[in-house]
Amino acid sequence: MIYYSCSYIPMEVMLGSDSEFHRITSDTPISCHELGCNLCGYAKTVYEKGMELNSGDCLLIADSCDAMRRIGDLLSELSSARVFILRLPWKRDADAIQFLSGEIGDLTIFLENSGVAVNLHKGIGRFNDLVDHVLTNEIRVEGADLSRLYLSALDGKKAEIDSSNLVSGGARKRVALTGGVTDMRVFDTAVEKAGGITVSNDTCLGRRPFSSKTADKIEPLMAIAERLLKWRSPCARFSERISASDESADATVFVVPKFCDFFDFVRPLDKEKTYRVELDFPLNSDGQLTTRIGALMEKNDSRSVLHSQEGTAVIYAGVDSGSTTTNGVLIDGKGKIIFSKTVRTGIRASNTAEDIMKEMTEFSRKNGNQIGKCISTGYGRLLVSSASDKITEISCHARGVFELFPEARGIIDIGGQDSKVIRLNSEGNVEDFAMNDKCAAGTGRFLEVMASALELDTEKMSSLAQKSKKDISISSVCTVFAESEVVSLIGMGEGIEDISAGLFKAIARRVGAMYSRLGSPTPLVFTGGVARNAGVVEALKMFFKTEILIPDVPDIMGAYGAALFARESSSESDIR
Amino acid sequence: MSGKSVKFGSFLRNYIDHTDKFKKWLQLGMGFENFRRRHFPDRDRARFVNTVNHLALEEVYLAIKGSSTVWVNLMAPSELLLSAGLNPVSAEGISGALSSMHLEDTAIAYSSQAGISDSLCTFHRASLGVSMRKLLPPPKLVMTTSILCDGNLPTFKRIAREYDVPFILIDVPRGRKPEAVGYVVSQLKAVIGTIEEITGSAFKMEELSMRLSYERELMENLEEIKSRAKDEYLPQHLYEHMNSLYVLHTLAGDSRIAEASRSIGERLEAIPENARKVLWLHIPPYYDNELFNLFLPGSKNLVVANELMWDWMYPVDPQRPLESLAEKLVYNPLCGSVVDRGNFCLNLARNFSVDGVIHFSHWGCRQSAGGVSYLKKVFEEEDISFLELTGDCVDHASQGAGQLRTRTEAFLEIMENRK
Numbered sequence: 001m002i003y004y005s006c007s008y009i010p011m012e013v014m015l016g017s018d019s020e021f022h023r024i025t026s027d028t029p030i031s032c033h034e035l036g037c038n039l040c041g042y043a044k045t046v047y048e049k050g051m052e053l054n055s056g057d058c059l060l061i062a063d064s065c066d067a068m069r070r071i072g073d074l075l076s077e078l079s080s081a082r083v084f085i086l087r088l089p090w091k092r093d094a095d096a097i098q099f100l101s102g103e104i105g106d107l108t109i110f111l112e113n114s115g116v117a118v119n120l121h122k123g124i125g126r127f128n129d130l131v132d133h134v135l136t137n138e139i140r141v142e143g144a145d146l147s148r149l150y151l152s153a154l155d156g157k158k159a160e161i162d163s164s165n166l167v168s169g170g171a172r173k174r175v176a177l178t179g180g181v182t183d184m185r186v187f188d189t190a191v192e193k194a195g196g197i198t199v200s201n202d203t204c205l206g207r208r209p210f211s212s213k214t215a216d217k218i219e220p221l222m223a224i225a226e227r228l229l230k231w232r233s234p235c236a237r238f239s240e241r242i243s244a245s246d247e248s249a250d251a252t253v254f255v256v257p258k259f260c261d262f263f264d265f266v267r268p269l270d271k272e273k274t275y276r277v278e279l280d281f282p283l284n285s286d287g288q289l290t291t292r293i294g295a296l297m298e299k300n301d302s303r304s305v306l307h308s309q310e311g312t313a314v315i316y317a318g319v320d321s322g323s324t325t326t327n328g329v330l331i332d333g334k335g336k337i338i339f340s341k342t343v344r345t346g347i348r349a350s351n352t353a354e355d356i357m358k359e360m361t362e363f364s365r366k367n368g369n370q371i372g373k374c375i376s377t378g379y380g381r382l383l384v385s386s387a388s389d390k391i392t393e394i395s396c397h398a399r400g401v402f403e404l405f406p407e408a409r410g411i412i413d414i415g416g417q418d419s420k421v422i423r424l425n426s427e428g429n430v431e432d433f434a435m436n437d438k439c440a441a442g443t444g445r446f447l448e449v450m451a452s453a454l455e456l457d458t459e460k461m462s463s464l465a466q467k468s469k470k471d472i473s474i475s476s477v478c479t480v481f482a483e484s485e486v487v488s489l490i491g492m493g494e495g496i497e498d499i500s501a502g503l504f505k506a507i508a509r510r511v512g513a514m515y516s517r518l519g520s521p522t523p524l525v526f527t528g529g530v531a532r533n534a535g536v537v538e539a540l541k542m543f544f545k546t547e548i549l550i551p552d553v554p555d556i557m558g559a560y561g562a563a564l565f566a567r568e569s570s571s572e573s574d575i576r
Numbered sequence: 577m578s579g580k581s582v583k584f585g586s587f588l589r590n591y592i593d594h595t596d597k598f599k600k601w602l603q604l605g606m607g608f609e610n611f612r613r614r615h616f617p618d619r620d621r622a623r624f625v626n627t628v629n630h631l632a633l634e635e636v637y638l639a640i641k642g643s644s645t646v647w648v649n650l651m652a653p654s655e656l657l658l659s660a661g662l663n664p665v666s667a668e669g670i671s672g673a674l675s676s677m678h679l680e681d682t683a684i685a686y687s688s689q690a691g692i693s694d695s696l697c698t699f700h701r702a703s704l705g706v707s708m709r710k711l712l713p714p715p716k717l718v719m720t721t722s723i724l725c726d727g728n729l730p731t732f733k734r735i736a737r738e739y740d741v742p743f744i745l746i747d748v749p750r751g752r753k754p755e756a757v758g759y760v761v762s763q764l765k766a767v768i769g770t771i772e773e774i775t776g777s778a779f780k781m782e783e784l785s786m787r788l789s790y791e792r793e794l795m796e797n798l799e800e801i802k803s804r805a806k807d808e809y810l811p812q813h814l815y816e817h818m819n820s821l822y823v824l825h826t827l828a829g830d831s832r833i834a835e836a837s838r839s840i841g842e843r844l845e846a847i848p849e850n851a852r853k854v855l856w857l858h859i860p861p862y863y864d865n866e867l868f869n870l871f872l873p874g875s876k877n878l879v880v881a882n883e884l885m886w887d888w889m890y891p892v893d894p895q896r897p898l899e900s901l902a903e904k905l906v907y908n909p910l911c912g913s914v915v916d917r918g919n920f921c922l923n924l925a926r927n928f929s930v931d932g933v934i935h936f937s938h939w940g941c942r943q944s945a946g947g948v949s950y951l952k953k954v955f956e957e958e959d960i961s962f963l964e965l966t967g968d969c970v971d972h973a974s975q976g977a978g979q980l981r982t983r984t985e986a987f988l989e990i991m992e993n994r995k
Contacts (some may be wrong), residue, residue, distance in 0.1 A: 036937065036945045036966075038695060043946075063750055066726045070946025073914035077950065085913075089759075090722045090729060090747040099749060099759050239730045259695045259942070265730035267691070278693060473681070473973040509685065516689035 002116070003053065003081070005046045005071075006062040007154070007209035008088055008235070010104055010224045014060075015130070015156050016123020017116045023154035024049045025205065027185050027282050035071075040259040041281035042181050043067035047074065053081035058114050060107070062086045064237055065261065084110045092229045092238060101225040108221075120220035126156075127214055133158045134210040142174075143197045147184040150206050173297040176246035178202040179255035180236065180263045183282040187289070193382065194294035194392075200246035203255060208233045236262035251296045255279050272299075272431075287379050288418065292435055295394035299430045314372040316570065317360050318562025319387060320396065321345065321353045321380030324416025324444060325529065328356035329559040330364060330371070331567060335403060339363050340556045350383035357386045373566040377558050379417075391565055393558045394422060394433050400561030401525045402428030405549050410521035412511055412540065413557070414530035416444040421515040434514050444530045450503045453486045454496055461500040462535030468501035470494075500535065508539035515544075525549045527557040582864065585677025592682055599640070599711065606637040606673075622843030625816055627836035631827050632819035636673045639665040642713030647703075647735060648826060649720040649728045650884075651908065652746070653764065653901045655791065655829035659783040660771045662716060664826045667735065670712065671702035672818070672862035675970045680863075683709065684971060697940035698970035700731040707738040714739040716774050719767070721746045723911045725943045744770055748905045752912040760902035785894040787829030788901075794828065795889045797837035801844065805928045808844040809853075809880045811873030814860050821859065821884035828888060848876065852991045855925050856882040857935040857951070858944045863972035866981040870988070877988055881928045883921055914947035918954040925960055932961035932991045934984070939968045961994060963987040 002014055002021035014021040026045045035044055046068070050059050059081045061072035072085040087103050089096035108118045134153050141149060141161060152159035173196040177187065181204050191198050202208055212231035215223045234240050239262070246252065251273050256263040258280040268274055275296040283289065315338065320327040322345060330339035339360060345352050357374065364371050376387035377396040384390075397413050402424060411422040422433045436443065451458045472494060474485055489499050507530075515524075524546060530536050531554035541548055551557055584605050591598040610633055617626035639645045645663045647670075648654055654664035674680040683705025684698060690708060692701055706712055718736035720728040722745065729745060736743035746763050749756040768779045801810055812820065827833055847853065856879050860867060871879045890904040905911070909920035925933060933955050937945040948964050955962040965983060968974040 034949045036948065038940060039942055039946055066941075066943035067946055069750060070914060070943060073947065074950055076913065077915065085751070087749045087751045087753075089749060090745060095759055095762055096747065099756070102755060237726070237729070239733050256693065260693075261696055261726040261942075262730060264691065264693045264696065265734060276691070513685055513688040517691050 001056075002058045002060065002111075003049065004060040005068060006064050007204050007232075008062040008064055008228055009060045009086060010107070010228060011130075011156065011209065012120065012123040012127045012214055012220075012224050012227075013104065013107055013111065013118055014123070015126040016108075016118045016120050017111060019116045021156055023151075023205075025151070025183075027183055029282065038259055039067045039070075040257050042257065043071045045281065047071045050075040050079045050081065050083070053079055055080045055082075057081040058111065058116065059083045060086065062088050064088055064235065067259070082110075082114050088237075089229070090238070092234070097222065097225045097229055100229060101219075101221040104221050104224055120224070121216070124214045124216050124220060124223065128216065130156065130158065131210045131213045134207065137161050138200075138207060142199045143192065144185075144188045146198060146201060147188055147206075150201060150210075151184065153210060154205065172197045173250045174199040174246075174248065175293065175297070176200045176202070176249035176252040177206065177255065178252060178268065179276075180257040180260055181205055181281055182255045182257065182279055186283040190283075190289040191293055193290045194297060196251070196293060196297055199249055202233065202246075204235065208235075236260075236266040239265055241266055241268070249273070251275065251293070251299075253277060253293060253296065257281055275299075288435065290382075291379065291392050291394070294392040295430070295433060298392060298395045299433070313369050314570070315364055315369045316563045316566040317357070317371050317374035318396070318559040318564070318566060319353050319356060319374060319376045319378075319381075319384050320393060320556070320558035320562060321349050321376060321378040321384055322393075322415055322558070323379050323418075325555065326352045326356055326378070326380070327556045327559040328360050329556050329563045330360050331560070331563045332369075333567070335564060335567065337556075337560065338367075340553060340559070342555050345380070349380035350385070353380060353384045354386065357384070373570045375562040375566040375569075377562040389566070389569065391562060394420060394435075395430060396558045396561030396565065397527055398422050398424055398428065398430045398561065399564050400557040400559075401527060401551070403560070403564055404551055405523065405525050408523050408525045408549065410515065410518065410524045412515055412524065412526050413528040414443060414507075414511060414526075414536070415528045419443050419511050419514070419528075421511065421518055423518040423521045432518050434517055436510075436514065444528070446507065447503070447530065447533065447536070449483055450486055453483050454490075454499065456496070456500075458533055458535075461503070462533050464497040465500040465504055465535040465538070467497045468495070470498040472498045472502035474499075474502040474506040501539075504533075504535040504539035505542075507536055508543040512540065512543040520544065522546055523549055525551070527551060527554045529555045531555075579864070581676040582678050585679045588677065588679060589682075592679075595710065599713075602711075603637075603640050606633065606640055610634050610637045622810060622840065624810070624833075624836045624840050624843065625812055625820075627832055628819050628823045629816060631823045631830065631833060632669070633673075635663070635665045635823070635826060636669055638663045639670060639712055639715070645713075645715045646717045646719055647715045647732070648718075649724070649732065650822070650825045651721045651723045651748075651888075651905070651910075652719050652826075653721070653767075653905060654826050655784060655787045655901060656764070656767055656771060657719070658827070658829045659787050660775050660777075660779060662771070662775070665715075666822060666826045667703035667732065668699040669822055669826070670706055671699045671970050672822070674702055674706070675862040675972060676864070678863060678972055680970050681973060683711070695940055696731075697725070697727050697938065698968055698974075699938075700727040700940075702970055704731055704734060704738075707735040710738075714741055717742050717744065717770070719744040719746070721748050721905060723748050723750075723905065723908060725941060727940070742770060742774070746905070748908075748911055750911055750913075752907050752909075752916060754906075756906045757899065757902045760905055761898050764898050764902055781897060784897045788892045788894040788897055790831050790834035791828045791892050792894065794824075794834045794837045795891060797834075797840050798889060800841045802927045804841070804844055805880065807847055809847050809878060809928075810840065810843065811845050812879070813873060814856075814868050814871045814879055815862075817856060817879055817882045817885065818860050818862060821882055824885055825888045845874075847878065847880075848874070851876055851878050852932065852988055853878055853880045853928065853930045855880065855921070855928060855930040855933045857921060857933060858941070859884060859938060859969050860936055861967060861969045861972070863970075865972070867984060870981070870984055879934075880930060881924055883924065886924055887920065910943075914950045917947060918951055921951065922954055922958065925955065925958070930960065931994070932963065932987065934987070935962070935964045936969070937964055937966045939966070939971070939974060961987065961991045 063069040214227040376384035613630040686705035720732035893900040
């Protein structure tokens, strides 16, 4: 069996043999630690697979990046398989094509020496046939079927298209995918959970390798080299702008693989509909991705603000099921908060949310009210079965803030496990947003870990920080690193008050950088549980040199926004 | 160096939001230090070391002044630029200069705000930030090679775009294959064409040959250090090793460094008895740090060689200037596989008969950190102690000072026990 790692490995050569071949992918988390923490998950996946192969296998690796180059080097030494590394030029001109054709020639010799005969003319014919199959069928299927079409083609196979799976054109939001390598199965699931469907895929595991055919009238090595460098859509390593993949989609997700040096530089023009996410490979959590995609799909929906009849006894509920706390809010027909509660989410998010719902239902009965509609938000929003609708916390925070501070144009929301920044327009609609990636730097969890390292609670940290006299800088990169840094600072005899102030500044820097990417819109509102911490508020004020508006109860803004959406989308039939 | 730099940086920070004033003070301060290093070198140090320290600073100073500068990466064939009267400055060196003043955070934050990922190397993020903030005047040209790492192409291309100046990429295929030499020669010819357009005058090949003669002489003189390494060494602080690796790449064709190398043999010192000799792999941090104090010249712990000082020392041939420059690029040991790098480093370790090896894995440098597990195996098979230190060469906030010290001291203790 031939295994390969990158779509710059010429498929014509593999198809020109009668050997089976397989593009290395994975959907299970990687356990390999010997490669250090800053190599991408795909490179580690290839390393793990390479170490499992046996002497009858061939492994083909393109040195498309530093990580793959080093993985190739290591596997050449350590793997039982026969390993070939294809040197890929950085240029795309005639000299580069000439150079690459020599490399492809070396690849065919390598395969033949490994007992795999290659007929390039036959390979080019089969490849062009495969491209025809992909191009014909990619417009007919979507979602998991689209992924199946591409993933089969990457193994040189034509996926059978079942006529019952053809494009349905239903009410789902259409999501386009572009950028680097990503775990398709998890991505499709996350999109579907968010209420959408993937309708196009222009990544390296998608259509990019099949974007053009190979000329069959010139010398085959040159033809293949030319197809790879000039005719197919280039990888971001060539530092050329990538076109947004599908104009007809409602939203485009641009995937920047974590620890990849290229995709940051070539993002598509920042269109309203495009959103950049930094993702690891394979993805081992899809909750945050579902929220991001959900918010992206909601972003361009303008929501009209309706007002119910005065004097009605119908009230509305919002439940924000977050990773750390669950919040419930009840509002009356005028939008006034009549009940709110915050509890720890614990290990059973759905039970906690339902308990809050029960309590709110009882509260309304006691007061002679009826809950008209409930909307859930937060990571656990899909788990709240009594909610009639689910909206992401991005939209809900924006809605809640806009109700209280109509002048607001920017929001920073720091929750337990994540931080978000949002830009609003004058109608209160979300114009753009960003979220932290999987790393907990700059979140409530970060504060808790640091407070525990200092043997304090977060409030005490905040009051101590006010007495700080010395400027201490702490890494903003990672909770784990920062914790050991704090421990060293303690060991060096630095004052707790100075370390605390340094930590608050680290959070402000981290979240501030994210906010600046949205253009630092003001007036700025700070929401989420961390907004109660005076130390962080002070550090953010210093960072932005601006005043910051804070709601009376900053934790419940998501639930409040959800309740407002419930009120605005209600009709008589919703009354329970 | 470091205390003064940090104080100056702290003064400059007052003007961080007033770019014009910031630039004025920066130019004044660097100009003063350049004058001092040039005319009042430290009498206790070897002439070669003083020259290196001066040139490392002068290069950045010329970039701050905007004197016909070309921003290059560490592995660019800057001999071509020197021959045309242009002043190469390594963008990594600009990041390092900021870092030595503890000002790198302002530039890094700028690139971060532009959406550049935190996982990209801080050498690149800081130099990008400088170009985005226009903290330095525009260069005439931006030139990079595809060696040593991935970050070069996108970063340098973006720097050129920020300044709206021409950009050159020299693609040096990895693998150290003879057939790549022709591909590189034809690119070097194209570079000469661009240089002629920029300078408006014809490129003089004889000037390039002369630069290569200086370089050849430098290499031959440096070989003396290697040949006497069993008992003697050139005393250098860790930050001076860093200056050397930097200057020997970007200014290898400068006559002053060749001249200073002539007297190198006179300043070699006897290695103290019981000294622990270390080979440094990759780059040490630029900012003042715990490691500087652990490896003082004359102490028991000596860094006797560093990898990147020697990789660029290739026997160039002034009679075949372009071919020989192309060969220097193609056959660079770091342009090969991790096995090539391992062989090169192992040879250095043998030449300098070191007791231990420290690999500083700079955050974001995947080509270097990605090979550490192999290098560790190679050295341990030879019974040479090996330590990987993880940290950041530029971002002083990410150094983890206490940890660096503990890990290094524990390593030195292990080396002691093994002796």
